[in-house]
Amino acid sequence: MNSVARSAPELEPHHAELVRATLPLVGAHVDEITTVFYRTLFGNHPELIRDLFNRGNQAQGDQPRALAAAIATFAGYLVDPELPHPAAMLSRIGHKHASLGVTAEQYRVVRDNLFAAIVAVLGADVVTDAVAAAWDRVYWLMADALIDLEKQLYVQAGVEPGDVFRAATVVSRIDDPAGVAVVTVESADPSVALPEFIPGQYISVGVRLPDGARQLRQYSLVNAPGDGTLAFAVKRVAAATGCPAGEVSTWLHDNVGVGDELEITLPFGDLTIDTDAITPLVLISAGIGATPMIGILEYLAAHAPHRRTLVVHADRSPRTHPLRARLRELGTRLEAMTLELWYEERTEGAHHGLLDLSALELPADADVHVCGATGFLQSVRNQLRDAGIPEHRIHIEQFTPTDWRLDSCPV
Incomplete structure (x- = not known):
């Protein structure tokens, strides 16, 4: 790292x-x-x-x-x-x-x-x-x-500066009910394998849009490393007040299928888990912030199924929860995983309302990873501090550009 x-x-x-x-x-x-x-x-x-x-x-x-x-x-x-x-x-x-x-x-x-x-x-x-x-x-x-x-x-x-782009072929696409497409790619050149990666990393995906622009977006990897493929999850971003629809997410959802070729980059990202550690993990997410957590859990299921892991996710409802079925399936393979869900819509087996970490017992020696929208991150950071979790154990991932004036976390 x-x-x-x-x-x-x-x-x-x-x-x-x-x-x-x-x-x-x-x-x-x-x-x-x-x-x-x-x-x-x-x-x-x-x-x-x-x-x-x-x-x-x-x-x-x-x-x-x-x-x-x-x-x-x-x-x-x-x-x-x-x-x-x-x-x-x-x-x-x-x-x-x-x-x-x-x-x-x-x-x-x-x-x-x-x-x-x-x-x-x-x-x-x-x-x-x-x-x-x-x-x-x-x-x-x-x-x-x-x-x-x-x-x-x-x-x-192992590359020259800037030489990070690779041609990849789509070998699988799975559409999740929550409006997320999971796309798996392998190297378009059989003689050159795609690189390994660390759980929590992402790749950039480049597409050529109808107006000729080539746009790049980052997507978290959601598979375990080791089989020569990279899988990433794309949420279709609809237009909202003051915000245009997602150009790249819309294009990928509408155009990409098995056999298509994509431009991707090598994996990067510094908010990764320590794969040698045995301390507990706490993974906290909301919305599409679930995707890097799925990648981490896939790694744990393959290599460290006994590592104590608390997974906490907040969403509007089970229907909007990205990769919900995959999360539950991973829970059956992780012997020391605990799952806590918060839905704004009343749902059997889940907490009701907004995420409240005071309802949970958080291990003091846990490494905590958090991913979600800006307001969610600020709320969770404050709750973690109130719970006495040391700053150096809190790792925050934000998909949108960060306003560092609002981010006082020194780690």
Whole structure:
């Protein structure tokens, strides 16, 4: 498993003074800065929004907020090392970048367009040469940390930087009643096997949409490693107020079947279980957040069926619970698994209402993995802290871009 070095990056004192003085101003305008940045970036490089960046997240504003939050969080730590170390943030971003094939050269493109946006929003009278130099130093400290991590990931994967895309053939598709399609692929080239992976990881899947755009999305792996296949689960994302329908999920649901070829990436992701550990596991999910938990349980069923595991899932009803039948089948193969379900709809054998961890006995030495929507994650994190679970044992997975200003978990 990869990690980001926790040695403290340092700003030169004169840079730190300027960043500390201007951080409130930059922070107050950071959303506007990143909005202008992306507009400038995509104006100068339209191929990026067409072929790399998630257009859905851009339309909703999630990606601009995530970048803004990451830069503000990193700068804040540089001028106040008493704040939580940004190692978890950098690791999450680095794995995401590796899954998209990001290379070091692209950081210069981002930097040039970002600084143009800062000047456009704050004005040249505020962004003096000295202020620009200080924030340039912040940017490159963060960028260099990410570039180093991504180089490590590529080396460990045995590939050149960015060479993560592979052709795969669909060998199975199973449609779950909850609106989730489980797609299993194998290498399109019989002489080149698909790589192994660690339970909890994901792959990116690329599709060419009707307007010619090539869009990439990440999907959790839901099978146990070892048989040369990769299985991932796709939930059809319907349009909702202020949110467009999922472009890639809709295309995959409508077009992919056995025998079709897909573009996928090597597996990445840092929120994985320690396969050598014997401590208890607590897996907490809601909605489509169940998918990485299924992958973990598949591994345990094959390799560690005696490991004590508490599975907690929350959903609207049994009908909306993704891979519910598969979860129950795995429970029959895991001798030390306990299942606790919460449904908003009254259901026999399940708790009624919203998830309430105070109703459960959580092992103090458990490794806790949580996946779900933003509000659910915040609620569960607070409940875990109230239950006395140490921070270093809480591992949070969020499928949407993370607003790190709201994420105070230092692990």
